[in-house]
Amino acid sequence: MTQGTYDVVVIGGGPVGENAADRAARGGLSVALVEHERFGGECSYWACIPSKALLRPGNLLAAIRRMPGVQHDGRIDAAAVFARRDEFTHGGDDSGQFDWVRGAGIEPVRGHARVTGEREVTVEGRDGGVLHARHAVIVCTGSVPKTPSLPGLDGLPGRLVWTSRDATTSSEVPGRLAVLGGGAVGTEMAQAWARLGSEVHLILTGPRPLPGYPDFVGDAVAEGLGAAGVRLHPDTGAESVSEVDDSVSVGLPDGALEVDRLLVATGRRPATDTLGLETVGLEPGDPVRVDDTGLASDVDGQWLYAAGDVTGRAPLTHQGKYAARVAGDVVAARARGETVDPEPWTRYASTADHHAVPQVVFTDPEVAAVGQREAEGPHQRDVELDIAVGGSALHADGYPGRMRAVVDTREETLLGVTFVGQDVAELLHSATVAVVGQVPLGRLWHAVPAFPTISEVWLRMLEEYGL
Template sequence: MNGTPSAYDVVVLGAGPTGENLADRTSAAGLSTVIVENELLGGECSFWACEPSKALLRPVLARADARRVPGLRRAVEGPLDVPAVFEHRDAMAAHWQDADQEEWLESVSVDLVRGHGRLNGPRQVAVDTPDGERVKLTARHAVGVCTGTVTALPDLPGLADVRPWTNRQATAARQVPDRLAVVGGGVVAVEMATAFRALGSTVTMLVRGGLLGRMEPFAGEMVTDALREAGVDVRFGRSVAAVEREDGGDGPVRVTTDDGDTVVADEILLATGRAPHTGDIGLETVGLTPGDWLPVDDSYRVPGITEGWLYAVGDVNHRALMTHQGKYQARIAGAVIGARAKGEPLDDGRWGRHAPTADSAAVPQVVFTEPEVASVGPTAREAERAGRKVDVVDYDIGKIAGAVQYAEGYRGRARVIVDSERRNVVGATFVGPGVQELLYSATVAVTSEVPVDRLWHAVPAFPTISEVWLRILETYRDGDGSAG
């Protein structure tokens, strides 16, 4: 392919989970597909986010659960085996090797070009390969931009000299710092604070607002309480004004906040949000602005592009920045591209095969803190702001027999949002040990739009934590509506 354009039906930029799924679906639709990747196949999630972070957190959560079980508590009193935890993390990140991903692409008949891919005009992609070759690709039907995001770093003088951690350095760390400063209050911040405190770090969190601000308020409050009980110093209302490494750049990090507060740590983790990874992918060659998020219509096409050949799928379109949601979008977009290539009509009605309804109605999320947080659909505040009339049903999960069996002194809370007029579940949030496994049932309830009267016939097994669904329905019926 040296210097000569190679034509495919579909060219995919980015081989993270979203790009891989998009390529898989277009190939399955009978379209010749090539994927371009400059780093490891599998992307951020496989090597620097979801997989390694959850590998670090799994021993933490398992030990926390075990400490609440009579007869087992004494067996887990000691510290975590840090080398064993890191070894497990390395295995879950495939030791930062992607040969198995390359084999998978071959198995689904997707070609691979390694290198830095950039748009180079309409339907054109140019790839600078590691060996200095330039490969030119042409897309007959679609180019899918699946380049994801990068850490959004604050504008602070001398930040590069401090060598801050982002999620990548945190999840791939080879040592546990004695002191860790965490800046931010989102998912990365709370999960890494949880992990490194349990691994032995003294952790200080500097949070401008609250924790988990996009979820139900009680979720952030319960996680805050648990972090503090674990020994994390959580400081709210703090914005970082200055950072520097002492001892000529080789010593600890001194962090100064806008109110003059000072924290000294061996490492600083900046968990300050995400920015689109679009700064150097050739957007300017098709009339778009480098570094911007890519807005899309409900078929994931970027508007304003003549003949509609450009699609943006996953985090890069800023709809729902989660791996599983990017994969969902890829399945929808792949089906859309396949249908359009064949001249077939789109099934784009609500919950149709080519409709991204879950992007707005049923985005699931789990935060792997201690306690865990799981949610799907809007919060009560979001539903009300959208003008929906809803009933809010709260329940103490610790009252459930299954919760008592699960852990002594179980603390948890459930909130379900019910559409007052249609009487179906539109959202749910659970906080507590083990609640991640409640999330799929909630997601099915939301996407199926099942009336609460029908949910009465979904019988939860006894004694399980899922019995909370029965108690929520009882509370809702007995209250004849809102029980919040």
């Protein structure tokens, strides 16, 4: 039985929890890190890492096809792709992550954690027992898939229904796959599995995928999905599902679609159902609302913190790690008796969560965006243009790409940038620096892009604006 008192108890051993624990430990505190599945979390074994391993071969093959003179047979060896993916996820073995936790001076605890009182965490499982925190409990339990209210879904056998975890870990290519949901997970997995050999149907409730982005992004991604063999069903939505002869019949407005597997990718929600948060006045299933230091807004006593997807703020691994570093530093500083002033853009405030969140969708074409995606109000302006520069022309024949910059016309700074095109993810950090740093466009003019690179589009954007 695990018993003991630590300065900090962190619940959730994924990248977010690891960062929170590490920063608190670096600040001189004793830390226990509790994980009920695998240390390394969703991103390492079921999300970011395996999904990108599945996508990369297809994206590379598409790039080769845009480059005359390169010999290729146009095929992907699915078994080799799965083997490489499994190397990155270590076949689900988290011993390396476990050893890292212990090597960082953090006590790893295996089991399911529940908050059972102020600064008290009860662990059920292999290392079960009760942990007490002198200073803070930090919740970093991430998110879980949303289940849509779809007639017949609850009655389908589990073998026929994929969650995002099944989509990233399966080593069998289904003959026919239907994907519900046109967000990042749905579009990425639709394209990945189509290129691995499945007949894929992407069922959309709206006219195009990625509805949270500008229309030109969704249109470009729809074209890329079609080129990969994905069959799009826009403005549709599934009306019902049922099992028919060990397959799934998906009821659509214009008839039934029969497939071998159904991937439900209709969003995620904070993983707070079984954390015992009702004992401290919070609602199970709801996000843990926090301020910019990570401190829970609705719990008295300045002891409960949270970071990552569980807060509902910016559900992305990199943003969760960023918020976790802030929370760990804040907890350590307050434990030392220091006054924490969470002014924007200091180490004690996760300011970027509000208006400088970078995100990439790793389809072909890629989508990369940070900050605002369209102008809002009279003192903002969209500057939109094709990515048609010397670098892109050399990068791929007929390079398809477009960008939009949102400019504050009073301050002449960038509020956001969106790119769509082959390999545009590598343009994103420069855009993020410009947005976070509020770099004046007149100064950005002197950041000369190297020739011939795709980054030349920065110069063309400034010229389009009028500099």
